[in-house]
Amino acid sequence: MSTMTVKRAELKPGEVLCSYCTARCCRYFALPIETPETWEDYDHMRWYVMHGSCAIFVDEDVWFLMVYGDCKYLLEDYRCGNYEDRPQICRTYTTDECEYDNDGTYDRLFETPEQIWEYAHAVLPPKKKKKKKKSATEVSHQKLPIVHI
Numbered sequence: 001m002s003t004m005t006v007k008r009a010e011l012k013p014g015e016v017l018c019s020y021c022t023a024r025c026c027r028y029f030a031l032p033i034e035t036p037e038t039w040e041d042y043d044h045m046r047w048y049v050m051h052g053s054c055a056i057f058v059d060e061d062v063w064f065l066m067v068y069g070d071c072k073y074l075l076e077d078y079r080c081g082n083y084e085d086r087p088q089i090c091r092t093y094t095t096d097e098c099e100y101d102n103d104g105t106y107d108r109l110f111e112t113p114e115q116i117w118e119y120a121h122a123v124l125p126p127k128k129k130k131k132k133k134k135s136a137t138e139v140s141h142q143k144l145p146i147v148h149i
């Protein structure tokens with residue numbers, strides 16, 4: 001890999017963009033998730049990011065869970081160490097719209113549980129208060145039903 005940075009438009013004939021990249025596409029994966037609509041949904045997402053090494057982003061109204069982690073086959077020189085047997089998704093991926101020059105900005109990005117919770121408070125109706133459980137004393141002071149014999 002060259003240490004030189006080059007813009008896409010500056011590539012010379014026969015050159016491959018990946019030769020100038022630190023394999024950004026081999027260092028994470030992202031899966032679409034359902035659009036959160038309830039407090040419970042946001043609570044689940046809060047739980048995801050509590051595990052670290054992941055984030056949630058929104059791109060064109062689609063929500064994604066992004067998990068950071070280098071592929072186990074990524075070599076120190078940023079080439080694939082499993083080229084002949086790499087998964088189909090790696091084979092069909094092209095440099096056409098890859099993240100080589102992606103600036104890492106999204107419509108929305110949540111990296112901490114606090115950010116998700118703050119967003120949930122901004123977009124959801126207030127949480128319904130749970131009915132307070134009666135204490136044992138309160139229960140014992142309740143009038144017993146009268147049974148007419």
Ligand code: SF4
Pocket residue numbers: 017018019021022023024025026093094095098099100
């Ligand atoms: S496809 Fe794009 S992001 Fe992946 S290694 Fe090549 S230039 Fe980098």
Ligand code: SF4
Pocket residue numbers: 025026071072073074075079080081082083086087090
């Ligand atoms: S298998 Fe190779 S191309 Fe695919 S993610 Fe791993 S290192 Fe990258």
